[in-house]
Amino acid sequence: MDMRTWWQQAVVYQVYPRSFQSASGRGIGDLQGIVKRLDYLKTLGVDVLWLSPIYRSGGVDGGYDISDYRCIDPAYGTMADFEYLLQQSHLRGIRVILDLVVNHTSNQHAWFVESRSSTHSAKRNWYIWRDGYHGGPPNGLQSVFSGSTWTLDETTGQYYLHLFAKEQPDLNWDEPEVRRAVYDMMKWWLDKGIDGFRMDVISLISKPEAALISDGGPDANVANGPCVHDYLQEMRREVLSRYDVMTVGETPGVTVEEARRYAGLCAGELNMVFQFDLMDVDNDPVTGKWTCRRPALADIRRVMTRWQTGLSGTAWNSLFLGNHDQPRAVSRFGDTRTPLLWEKSAKMLATCLYMMQGTPFLYQGEELGMTNMPVHALADCQDVETFRAYREWVEEKKIYTPEEMLAAIRLRGRDNARTPMQWSAEENAGFSVQAPWLPVNPNHRDINAEQQMADPDSVFHHYRRLIGLRRQYPVIVYGTYALLLPEDEHIYAYERCHSGWRVTVLCNFTDQTIQGGAWCGLIHDAMEILLGNYPAEAARHDALHPYEARVYLEALDRGGKK
Numbered sequence: 001m002d003m004r005t006w007w008q009q010a011v012v013y014q015v016y017p018r019s020f021q022s023a024s025g026r027g028i029g030d031l032q033g034i035v036k037r038l039d040y041l042k043t044l045g046v047d048v049l050w051l052s053p054i055y056r057s058g059g060v061d062g063g064y065d066i067s068d069y070r071c072i073d074p075a076y077g078t079m080a081d082f083e084y085l086l087q088q089s090h091l092r093g094i095r096v097i098l099d100l101v102v103n104h105t106s107n108q109h110a111w112f113v114e115s116r117s118s119t120h121s122a123k124r125n126w127y128i129w130r131d132g133y134h135g136g137p138p139n140g141l142q143s144v145f146s147g148s149t150w151t152l153d154e155t156t157g158q159y160y161l162h163l164f165a166k167e168q169p170d171l172n173w174d175e176p177e178v179r180r181a182v183y184d185m186m187k188w189w190l191d192k193g194i195d196g197f198r199m200d201v202i203s204l205i206s207k208p209e210a211a212l213i214s215d216g217g218p219d220a221n222v223a224n225g226p227c228v229h230d231y232l233q234e235m236r237r238e239v240l241s242r243y244d245v246m247t248v249g250e251t252p253g254v255t256v257e258e259a260r261r262y263a264g265l266c267a268g269e270l271n272m273v274f275q276f277d278l279m280d281v282d283n284d285p286v287t288g289k290w291t292c293r294r295p296a297l298a299d300i301r302r303v304m305t306r307w308q309t310g311l312s313g314t315a316w317n318s319l320f321l322g323n324h325d326q327p328r329a330v331s332r333f334g335d336t337r338t339p340l341l342w343e344k345s346a347k348m349l350a351t352c353l354y355m356m357q358g359t360p361f362l363y364q365g366e367e368l369g370m371t372n373m374p375v376h377a378l379a380d381c382q383d384v385e386t387f388r389a390y391r392e393w394v395e396e397k398k399i400y401t402p403e404e405m406l407a408a409i410r411l412r413g414r415d416n417a418r419t420p421m422q423w424s425a426e427e428n429a430g431f432s433v434q435a436p437w438l439p440v441n442p443n444h445r446d447i448n449a450e451q452q453m454a455d456p457d458s459v460f461h462h463y464r465r466l467i468g469l470r471r472q473y474p475v476i477v478y479g480t481y482a483l484l485l486p487e488d489e490h491i492y493a494y495e496r497c498h499s500g501w502r503v504t505v506l507c508n509f510t511d512q513t514i515q516g517g518a519w520c521g522l523i524h525d526a527m528e529i530l531l532g533n534y535p536a537e538a539a540r541h542d543a544l545h546p547y548e549a550r551v552y553l554e555a556l557d558r559g560g561k562k
């Protein structure tokens with residue numbers, strides 16, 4: 001279906017405000033810092049800015065524990081700063097979407113303070129309270145951040161539910177007053193002129209009974225609960241349908257079938273969702289993300305093809321290689337062993353993803369090929385998830401030795417994505433005058449925006465070109481996807497077709513030159529190379545260089561429009 005909406009054609013850039021740019025110089029990114037860098041985003045060519053939470057927060061989970069939804073965290077600035085940022089973004093044609101974190105609040109939020117004060121409190125039912133069971137928590141449900149999902153509150157002797165840290169109590173969405181308060185807050189922001197929301201763990205808001213009953217096991221599935229679609233339809237009716245905005249739901253546990261319900265092109269509750277299949281592709285069956293397994297091409301291709309074909313014509317994909325919860329894309333899916341392999345693989349990965357159908361989400365620094373940070377000891381980390389996982393896998397379950405766990409943290413820890421943006425080769429990478437809250441990656445001397453903006457062959461300019469191509473050729477936005485060479489062990493090849501045009505994409509996922517093979521048969525003289533990551537004269541018919549990526553365009557009939 002060709003509905004042609006602005007959010008389908010857009011490229012979204014995610015800013016993690018704490019780590020983007022500190023205008024105050026005090027080592028924490030801030031809103032004025034983002035304003036300073038809007039022209040950079042304009043040069044890159046992105047259309048939408050997604051800000052990870054900027055609200056007042058308890059500071060336990062990088063801003064995802066909000067204590068006041070209508071207030072800017074003082075570390076980031078003031079409401080006037082936000083309004084200025086919004087105005088300056090709009091002036092440059094950049095829309096702004098905010099993170100909506102309403103599965104839970106901070107335990108410091110006034111709603112929770114009131115809720116916990118007494119079993120008779122008017123807001124008692126705004127959170128999920130249960131009696132203990134045989135002297136322990138109500139059941140064995142485990143938190144995403146390790147340990148029980150229940151914490152005893154001494155004031156009333158009851159337990160409250162928190163799917164994440166104990167400082168993040170879950171709101172009770174079955175309580176109509178909660179939903180009303182959330183919708184009011186959303187309207188308040190939309191009336192300020194923001195352009196939409198990224199909705200944090202929105203698939204978890206409706207808790208299935210199995211997760212709450214006394215014999216509920218640690219593995220009860222809390223995603224896509226019984227009323228989630230009713231609530232999102234209500235949200236659409238009450239709020240979203242009244243504004244021209246974009247919405248993307250972060251939906252752990254989502255399947256292709258569920259995604260069609262969340263993000264169906266006709267009656268969808270949201271415009272699109274973030275699936276987790278790609279981000280979980282290298283997970284371990286026992287320890288989940290905490291593993292040193294590397295992603296395999298066959299798995300990446302299977303997952304992406306399932307989503308590309310599964311949503312075709314019925315819903316809309318989001319496309320992303322990383323975010324603030326994931327390791328750096330090039331360190332995970334690419335190859336950082338030499339500067340050449342780093343550059344080629346970063347460009348290849350971007351090409352592979354950005355030629356697919358869906359709306360790309362670019363995480364800050366990915367356009368520079370920023371890499372994972374060096375972790376020598378647990379003390380180098382700051383993330384609550386990492387600390388709690390260390391306790392679980394090393395100290396409690398003893399599945400990993402400290403060294404093994406550190407190796408997994410190096411590959412998968414969330415701090416990897418949160419080191420400050422590498423603006424220049426100077427001290428603190430041009431991020432801040434004073435020492436940053438999380439040290440800059442020492443490789444900022446070689447990997448930084450200043451140097452890459454000046455080099456037309458840089459990873460930055462490759463991303464800029466990819467974004468430009470999406471704008472220029474509707475076949476890249478809207479074309480249907482077909483996998484080519486499904487069994488090839490080294491190459492990810494696919495094509496996109498639309499209105500008489502075909503785009504063919506070839507990506508060598510290995511560090512080897514591939515001489516000849518079935519892929520050669522895909523190329524013929526009527527094809528024009530739109531983009532590659534090797535010099536044009538090196539693009540030979542019979543060889544694909546290490547991590548080479550090529551995008552070809554061809555007219556299928558003469559009447560077609562590009």
Ligand code: TEU
Nearest residue numbers: 061064144164200201252289325385414
């Ligand atoms: O993340 C949701 C989520 O499922 C994460 O727990 C993710 O699986 C994990 O971080 C991978 O390591 C969202 C936010 O993006 C994350 O930053 C928050 O910590 C979390 O919700 C709680 O709000």
